[in-house]
Amino acid sequence: MRQIASAVGLQAGALYLYTPDKETLLFDLMKTHMDDLIAAWQRAPKGQGPLAQLEAFVRFHIAFNLERADAVFLSYMELRNLGPENFAAIEALRKHYETELEAILKAGAAQAVFKLPDTKLATLAIIAMLTGVNTWYREGGRLSRERVEVVYLEMVRNTVGV
Amino acid sequence: MRQIASAVGLQAGALYLYTPDKETLLFDLMKTHMDDLIAAWQRAPKGQGPLAQLEAFVRFHIAFNLERADAVFLSYMELRNLGPENFAAIEALRKHYETELEAILKAGAAQAVFKLPDTKLATLAIIAMLTGVNTWYREGGRLSRERVEVVYLEMVRNTVGV
DNA sequence: GTCTATACACCGATAGAC
DNA sequence: GTCTATCGGTGTATAGAC
Numbered sequence A, B: 001m002r003q004i005a006s007a008v009g010l011q012a013g014a015l016y017l018y019t020p021d022k023e024t025l026l027f028d029l030m031k032t033h034m035d036d037l038i039a040a041w042q043r044a045p046k047g048q049g050p051l052a053q054l055e056a057f058v059r060f061h062i063a064f065n066l067e068r069a070d071a072v073f074l075s076y077m078e079l080r081n082l083g084p085e086n087f088a089a090i091e092a093l094r095k096h097y098e099t100e101l102e103a104i105l106k107a108g109a110a111q112a113v114f115k116l117p118d119t120k121l122a123t124l125a126i127i128a129m130l131t132g133v134n135t136w137y138r139e140g141g142r143l144s145r146e147r148v149e150v151v152y153l154e155m156v157r158n159t160v161g162v
Numbered sequence C: 001g002t003c004t005a006t007a008c009a010c011c012g013a014t015a016g017a018c
Numbered sequence D: 001g002t003c004t005a006t007c008g009g010t011g012t013a014t015a016g017a018c
Helices: A002-007 A012-017 A022-043 A050-067 A069-077 A084-110 A119-131 A145-159 B002-007 B012-017 B022-043 B050-067 B069-077 B084-110 B119-131 B145-159
Strands: none
Touching: A002 A012, A022 A050, A022 A069, A022 A084, A050 A069, A050 A084, A050 A119, A050 A145, A084 A119, A119 A145, A119 B119, A119 B145, A145 B119, A145 B145, B002 B012, B022 B050, B022 B069, B022 B084, B050 B069, B050 B084, B050 B119, B050 B145, B084 B119, B119 B145
16 A cells, blocks of 8 residues: 555555555456447447357457556456455456357357357457467567467468368 | 475475575476476377377367366466576477477478468467467366367467468 | 544464473 | 564554644
8 A cells, every 4th residue: 555655646544545444455456447348349240140259359358458468467467366246346357248248159059050069268368369469468478469360360260170 | 484384294394304495496497397398298199290290289188287287386486486598498498399399380380281381480479379279278167178279279289371 | 524533353473481 | 493572664544733
Protein backbone atom coordinates (compact mmCIF):
# COMPACT_ATOMS: atom_id res chain seq x y z
CA MET A 1 0.00 0.00 0.00
CA ARG A 2 2.90 2.35 0.73
CA GLN A 3 4.34 1.72 -2.73
CA ILE A 4 1.00 2.23 -4.45
CA ALA A 5 0.43 5.45 -2.48
CA SER A 6 3.88 6.70 -3.40
CA ALA A 7 3.28 5.93 -7.08
CA VAL A 8 0.21 8.19 -7.09
CA GLY A 9 1.76 10.87 -4.87
CA LEU A 10 -0.05 10.10 -1.61
CA GLN A 11 0.72 8.74 1.81
CA ALA A 12 -0.51 5.23 2.61
CA GLY A 13 -3.33 6.37 4.87
CA ALA A 14 -4.93 8.50 2.15
CA LEU A 15 -5.54 5.43 -0.01
CA TYR A 16 -8.25 4.36 2.42
CA LEU A 17 -10.34 7.28 1.20
CA TYR A 18 -10.65 5.33 -2.09
CA THR A 19 -10.79 1.70 -1.03
CA PRO A 20 -12.01 0.01 2.16
CA ASP A 21 -9.02 -2.37 2.17
CA LYS A 22 -6.25 -3.83 0.06
CA GLU A 23 -8.11 -6.90 -1.16
CA THR A 24 -10.99 -4.79 -2.45
CA LEU A 25 -8.52 -2.64 -4.37
CA LEU A 26 -6.97 -5.76 -5.89
CA PHE A 27 -10.37 -7.20 -6.70
CA ASP A 28 -11.50 -3.97 -8.37
CA LEU A 29 -8.40 -3.94 -10.56
CA MET A 30 -9.00 -7.52 -11.61
CA LYS A 31 -12.72 -7.13 -12.16
CA THR A 32 -12.18 -4.01 -14.27
CA HIS A 33 -9.65 -5.91 -16.34
CA MET A 34 -11.99 -8.83 -16.95
CA ASP A 35 -14.93 -6.55 -17.74
CA ASP A 36 -12.76 -4.64 -20.21
CA LEU A 37 -11.63 -7.88 -21.82
CA ILE A 38 -15.15 -9.16 -22.32
CA ALA A 39 -16.51 -5.80 -23.48
CA ALA A 40 -13.65 -5.37 -25.97
CA TRP A 41 -14.28 -8.84 -27.41
CA GLN A 42 -17.99 -8.05 -27.81
CA ARG A 43 -17.07 -4.97 -29.84
CA ALA A 44 -14.38 -6.69 -31.94
CA PRO A 45 -15.11 -7.27 -35.65
CA LYS A 46 -15.61 -11.01 -36.10
CA GLY A 47 -16.62 -11.82 -39.68
CA GLN A 48 -18.87 -14.73 -40.56
CA GLY A 49 -18.43 -18.43 -40.02
CA PRO A 50 -16.36 -20.37 -37.50
CA LEU A 51 -13.01 -19.97 -39.22
CA ALA A 52 -13.27 -16.18 -39.55
CA GLN A 53 -14.41 -15.94 -35.94
CA LEU A 54 -11.58 -18.16 -34.73
CA GLU A 55 -9.12 -15.94 -36.55
CA ALA A 56 -10.70 -12.86 -35.01
CA PHE A 57 -10.41 -14.43 -31.56
CA VAL A 58 -6.76 -15.33 -31.98
CA ARG A 59 -5.82 -11.85 -33.13
CA PHE A 60 -7.96 -10.20 -30.48
CA HIS A 61 -6.62 -12.28 -27.62
CA ILE A 62 -2.95 -11.78 -28.50
CA ALA A 63 -3.34 -8.05 -29.17
CA PHE A 64 -5.44 -7.30 -26.09
CA ASN A 65 -3.25 -9.30 -23.72
CA LEU A 66 -0.02 -7.76 -25.00
CA GLU A 67 -1.57 -4.28 -24.77
CA ARG A 68 -2.38 -4.86 -21.08
CA ALA A 69 0.44 -7.14 -20.02
CA ASP A 70 0.58 -5.70 -16.50
CA ALA A 71 -3.10 -6.29 -15.81
CA VAL A 72 -2.89 -9.83 -17.25
CA PHE A 73 0.12 -10.62 -15.08
CA LEU A 74 -1.53 -9.18 -11.99
CA SER A 75 -4.78 -11.03 -12.63
CA TYR A 76 -2.95 -14.32 -12.90
CA MET A 77 -0.38 -13.98 -10.12
CA GLU A 78 -2.62 -12.44 -7.49
CA LEU A 79 -5.70 -14.57 -8.10
CA ARG A 80 -4.95 -16.77 -5.08
CA ASN A 81 -4.71 -13.74 -2.81
CA LEU A 82 -8.45 -13.12 -3.11
CA GLY A 83 -10.95 -14.44 -0.61
CA PRO A 84 -13.25 -17.26 -1.78
CA GLU A 85 -16.10 -15.08 -2.98
CA ASN A 86 -13.94 -12.54 -4.82
CA PHE A 87 -12.00 -15.44 -6.31
CA ALA A 88 -15.22 -17.02 -7.53
CA ALA A 89 -16.37 -13.76 -9.12
CA ILE A 90 -13.18 -13.43 -11.17
CA GLU A 91 -13.25 -17.10 -12.09
CA ALA A 92 -16.80 -16.70 -13.39
CA LEU A 93 -15.72 -13.89 -15.67
CA ARG A 94 -12.78 -15.91 -16.92
CA LYS A 95 -15.09 -18.84 -17.68
CA HIS A 96 -17.48 -16.54 -19.48
CA TYR A 97 -14.66 -15.42 -21.73
CA GLU A 98 -13.59 -19.03 -22.36
CA THR A 99 -17.13 -19.85 -23.37
CA GLU A 100 -16.87 -17.32 -26.19
CA LEU A 101 -14.08 -19.34 -27.79
CA GLU A 102 -15.78 -22.62 -26.98
CA ALA A 103 -18.91 -21.51 -28.85
CA ILE A 104 -16.83 -20.80 -31.95
CA LEU A 105 -15.15 -24.20 -31.76
CA LYS A 106 -18.47 -25.97 -31.18
CA ALA A 107 -20.03 -24.30 -34.21
CA GLY A 108 -17.00 -25.19 -36.31
CA ALA A 109 -17.08 -28.80 -35.15
CA ALA A 110 -20.84 -29.06 -35.77
CA GLN A 111 -20.36 -27.79 -39.33
CA ALA A 112 -17.38 -30.12 -39.82
CA VAL A 113 -15.18 -27.10 -40.54
CA PHE A 114 -13.00 -28.03 -37.56
CA LYS A 115 -11.86 -31.49 -36.59
CA LEU A 116 -11.43 -31.68 -32.82
CA PRO A 117 -11.10 -34.64 -30.47
CA ASP A 118 -12.56 -32.64 -27.56
CA THR A 119 -14.01 -29.14 -27.85
CA LYS A 120 -13.54 -28.21 -24.19
CA LEU A 121 -9.90 -29.26 -24.14
CA ALA A 122 -9.27 -27.47 -27.41
CA THR A 123 -10.66 -24.30 -25.85
CA LEU A 124 -8.32 -24.53 -22.89
CA ALA A 125 -5.36 -25.54 -25.03
CA ILE A 126 -5.78 -22.64 -27.46
CA ILE A 127 -6.22 -20.07 -24.70
CA ALA A 128 -3.15 -21.38 -22.85
CA MET A 129 -1.14 -21.28 -26.06
CA LEU A 130 -2.20 -17.70 -26.85
CA THR A 131 -1.81 -16.36 -23.32
CA GLY A 132 1.68 -17.86 -23.27
CA VAL A 133 2.78 -15.16 -25.71
CA ASN A 134 2.80 -12.71 -22.80
CA THR A 135 5.57 -14.64 -21.05
CA TRP A 136 8.14 -14.14 -23.80
CA TYR A 137 7.07 -11.33 -26.16
CA ARG A 138 9.16 -8.16 -25.90
CA GLU A 139 8.70 -5.02 -27.97
CA GLY A 140 11.56 -4.69 -30.43
CA GLY A 141 12.36 -8.42 -30.46
CA ARG A 142 12.74 -10.72 -33.45
CA LEU A 143 9.08 -10.58 -34.45
CA SER A 144 6.51 -7.81 -34.71
CA ARG A 145 3.13 -8.20 -33.04
CA GLU A 146 1.56 -8.58 -36.46
CA ARG A 147 3.97 -11.39 -37.34
CA VAL A 148 3.32 -13.13 -34.01
CA GLU A 149 -0.41 -12.97 -34.68
CA VAL A 150 0.05 -14.47 -38.15
CA VAL A 151 2.25 -17.31 -36.90
CA TYR A 152 -0.17 -18.17 -34.10
CA LEU A 153 -3.09 -17.96 -36.51
CA GLU A 154 -1.49 -20.63 -38.66
CA MET A 155 -0.70 -22.85 -35.68
CA VAL A 156 -4.23 -22.52 -34.28
CA ARG A 157 -5.75 -23.30 -37.69
CA ASN A 158 -3.63 -26.44 -37.73
CA THR A 159 -4.66 -27.30 -34.18
CA VAL A 160 -8.35 -27.28 -35.08
CA GLY A 161 -7.65 -29.34 -38.19
CA VAL A 162 -8.08 -26.69 -40.89
CA MET B 1 9.16 -20.28 7.61
CA ARG B 2 7.00 -20.87 10.69
CA GLN B 3 4.46 -22.77 8.58
CA ILE B 4 7.13 -24.87 6.92
CA ALA B 5 8.70 -25.63 10.29
CA SER B 6 5.34 -26.62 11.70
CA ALA B 7 4.68 -28.91 8.73
CA VAL B 8 7.86 -30.86 9.48
CA GLY B 9 7.44 -30.79 13.26
CA LEU B 10 10.00 -28.13 14.12
CA GLN B 11 10.17 -24.59 15.41
CA ALA B 12 11.11 -21.88 12.93
CA GLY B 13 14.61 -21.39 14.31
CA ALA B 14 15.56 -25.03 13.77
CA LEU B 15 15.07 -24.67 10.00
CA TYR B 16 18.24 -22.61 9.87
CA LEU B 17 20.19 -25.75 10.68
CA TYR B 18 19.22 -26.92 7.19
CA THR B 19 19.23 -23.75 5.10
CA PRO B 20 21.15 -20.47 5.41
CA ASP B 21 18.04 -18.45 4.55
CA LYS B 22 14.59 -18.61 3.02
CA GLU B 23 15.56 -17.78 -0.55
CA THR B 24 18.16 -20.54 -0.64
CA LEU B 25 15.52 -23.02 0.53
CA LEU B 26 13.18 -21.84 -2.23
CA PHE B 27 15.95 -21.99 -4.81
CA ASP B 28 16.95 -25.52 -3.76
CA LEU B 29 13.35 -26.70 -4.15
CA MET B 30 13.12 -25.18 -7.61
CA LYS B 31 16.52 -26.38 -8.74
CA THR B 32 15.81 -29.91 -7.57
CA HIS B 33 12.53 -29.82 -9.47
CA MET B 34 14.16 -28.66 -12.71
CA ASP B 35 17.01 -31.15 -12.39
CA ASP B 36 14.49 -33.94 -11.83
CA LEU B 37 12.49 -32.81 -14.87
CA ILE B 38 15.50 -32.81 -17.16
CA ALA B 39 16.88 -36.08 -15.79
CA ALA B 40 13.50 -37.81 -16.14
CA TRP B 41 13.20 -36.67 -19.74
CA GLN B 42 16.70 -37.98 -20.50
CA ARG B 43 15.62 -41.39 -19.21
CA ALA B 44 12.24 -41.42 -20.96
CA PRO B 45 11.76 -43.85 -23.85
CA LYS B 46 11.59 -41.77 -27.01
CA GLY B 47 11.38 -43.99 -30.10
CA GLN B 48 12.85 -43.05 -33.46
CA GLY B 49 12.09 -40.13 -35.71
CA PRO B 50 10.63 -36.70 -35.00
CA LEU B 51 7.00 -37.79 -34.76
CA ALA B 52 7.67 -40.58 -32.26
CA GLN B 53 9.84 -38.24 -30.21
CA LEU B 54 7.23 -35.49 -30.27
CA GLU B 55 4.66 -37.97 -29.00
CA ALA B 56 7.04 -39.08 -26.26
CA PHE B 57 7.57 -35.46 -25.24
CA VAL B 58 3.85 -34.67 -25.08
CA ARG B 59 3.11 -37.69 -22.93
CA PHE B 60 6.14 -37.15 -20.74
CA HIS B 61 5.43 -33.46 -20.14
CA ILE B 62 1.78 -33.95 -19.21
CA ALA B 63 2.45 -36.96 -17.00
CA PHE B 64 5.45 -35.48 -15.18
CA ASN B 65 3.83 -32.11 -14.55
CA LEU B 66 0.60 -33.64 -13.25
CA GLU B 67 2.60 -35.99 -11.02
CA ARG B 68 4.39 -33.01 -9.43
CA ALA B 69 1.74 -30.30 -9.64
CA ASP B 70 2.85 -28.64 -6.38
CA ALA B 71 6.46 -28.25 -7.50
CA VAL B 72 5.35 -26.95 -10.92
CA PHE B 73 3.06 -24.40 -9.30
CA LEU B 74 5.73 -23.29 -6.84
CA SER B 75 8.38 -23.02 -9.54
CA TYR B 76 6.13 -20.77 -11.59
CA MET B 77 4.59 -18.58 -8.89
CA GLU B 78 7.70 -17.99 -6.82
CA LEU B 79 10.13 -17.46 -9.68
CA ARG B 80 10.05 -13.68 -9.25
CA ASN B 81 10.93 -13.97 -5.57
CA LEU B 82 14.44 -15.14 -6.40
CA GLY B 83 17.39 -12.80 -6.60
CA PRO B 84 18.84 -12.10 -10.08
CA GLU B 85 21.45 -14.84 -10.05
CA ASN B 86 19.19 -17.56 -8.67
CA PHE B 87 16.50 -16.46 -11.13
CA ALA B 88 18.96 -16.76 -14.00
CA ALA B 89 20.00 -20.25 -12.89
CA ILE B 90 16.41 -21.54 -12.94
CA GLU B 91 15.70 -19.79 -16.23
CA ALA B 92 18.72 -21.48 -17.77
CA LEU B 93 17.39 -24.91 -16.76
CA ARG B 94 13.96 -24.04 -18.14
CA LYS B 95 15.53 -22.98 -21.44
CA HIS B 96 17.55 -26.16 -21.56
CA TYR B 97 14.36 -28.17 -21.27
CA GLU B 98 12.68 -26.09 -23.97
CA THR B 99 15.62 -26.77 -26.26
CA GLU B 100 14.87 -30.48 -26.03
CA LEU B 101 11.49 -29.93 -27.67
CA GLU B 102 12.89 -27.40 -30.09
CA ALA B 103 15.44 -29.93 -31.33
CA ILE B 104 12.66 -32.40 -32.09
CA LEU B 105 10.67 -29.77 -33.96
CA LYS B 106 13.73 -28.63 -35.90
CA ALA B 107 14.54 -32.17 -36.97
CA GLY B 108 10.94 -32.71 -38.02
CA ALA B 109 10.87 -29.48 -39.99
CA ALA B 110 14.19 -30.28 -41.67
CA GLN B 111 12.87 -33.68 -42.77
CA ALA B 112 9.60 -32.08 -43.89
CA VAL B 113 7.71 -34.34 -41.47
CA PHE B 114 6.41 -31.23 -39.68
CA LYS B 115 5.15 -28.07 -41.31
CA LEU B 116 5.82 -25.11 -39.01
CA PRO B 117 5.82 -21.37 -39.68
CA ASP B 118 8.32 -20.75 -36.83
CA THR B 119 10.08 -23.48 -34.89
CA LYS B 120 10.85 -21.35 -31.84
CA LEU B 121 7.29 -20.10 -31.50
CA ALA B 122 5.95 -23.60 -31.99
CA THR B 123 8.17 -24.76 -29.12
CA LEU B 124 6.81 -22.11 -26.79
CA ALA B 125 3.23 -22.61 -27.96
CA ILE B 126 3.30 -26.37 -27.42
CA ILE B 127 4.88 -26.11 -23.98
CA ALA B 128 2.35 -23.45 -22.91
CA MET B 129 -0.49 -25.61 -24.18
CA LEU B 130 0.76 -28.71 -22.35
CA THR B 131 1.62 -26.94 -19.11
CA GLY B 132 -1.86 -25.44 -19.14
CA VAL B 133 -3.25 -28.88 -18.30
CA ASN B 134 -2.08 -28.36 -14.73
CA THR B 135 -4.44 -25.40 -14.27
CA TRP B 136 -7.61 -27.42 -14.82
CA TYR B 137 -6.93 -31.15 -14.49
CA ARG B 138 -8.37 -32.77 -11.38
CA GLU B 139 -8.13 -36.44 -10.44
CA GLY B 140 -11.53 -38.08 -10.86
CA GLY B 141 -12.77 -35.52 -13.40
CA ARG B 142 -14.36 -36.17 -16.80
CA LEU B 143 -11.17 -37.50 -18.38
CA SER B 144 -8.44 -39.87 -17.26
CA ARG B 145 -4.81 -38.83 -17.54
CA GLU B 146 -4.40 -41.31 -20.36
CA ARG B 147 -7.32 -39.77 -22.25
CA VAL B 148 -5.95 -36.25 -21.70
CA GLU B 149 -2.60 -37.37 -23.10
CA VAL B 150 -4.27 -38.85 -26.17
CA VAL B 151 -6.36 -35.76 -26.87
CA TYR B 152 -3.36 -33.45 -26.51
CA LEU B 153 -1.29 -35.77 -28.68
CA GLU B 154 -3.80 -35.38 -31.47
CA MET B 155 -3.96 -31.59 -31.07
CA VAL B 156 -0.17 -31.26 -31.01
CA ARG B 157 0.16 -33.47 -34.11
CA ASN B 158 -2.28 -31.13 -35.82
CA THR B 159 -0.38 -28.09 -34.60
CA VAL B 160 2.85 -29.27 -36.23
CA GLY B 161 0.98 -30.09 -39.43
CA VAL B 162 0.95 -33.89 -39.27
C1' DG C 1 -8.81 15.13 1.43
C1' DT C 2 -4.40 14.56 3.01
C1' DC C 3 -0.82 14.16 6.39
C1' DT C 4 1.62 12.49 10.57
C1' DA C 5 1.79 9.30 13.97
C1' DT C 6 0.94 5.06 15.49
C1' DA C 7 -1.40 0.52 16.82
C1' DC C 8 -0.95 -4.20 16.16
C1' DA C 9 0.35 -8.35 13.78
C1' DC C 10 3.57 -10.88 11.30
C1' DC C 11 7.98 -12.06 9.13
C1' DG C 12 12.88 -13.67 8.67
C1' DA C 13 16.64 -14.44 11.26
C1' DT C 14 19.68 -14.83 15.52
C1' DA C 15 21.17 -15.76 20.50
C1' DG C 16 21.63 -18.60 24.08
C1' DA C 17 19.89 -22.38 27.15
C1' DC C 18 19.53 -27.24 27.19
C1' DG D 1 19.90 -30.53 17.13
C1' DT D 2 16.03 -28.24 18.95
C1' DC D 3 13.63 -24.92 21.73
C1' DT D 4 12.36 -20.40 23.71
C1' DA D 5 12.81 -15.75 23.47
C1' DT D 6 13.56 -11.91 20.98
C1' DC D 7 15.39 -8.29 17.63
C1' DG D 8 14.62 -5.25 13.79
C1' DG D 9 11.90 -4.50 9.95
C1' DT D 10 7.70 -4.32 7.41
C1' DG D 11 2.77 -4.73 6.50
C1' DT D 12 -2.25 -3.15 6.73
C1' DA D 13 -5.14 -0.21 8.75
C1' DT D 14 -6.81 3.58 11.91
C1' DA D 15 -6.87 8.07 14.74
C1' DG D 16 -6.64 12.68 14.93
C1' DA D 17 -4.67 17.21 13.42
C1' DC D 18 -5.07 20.41 9.75
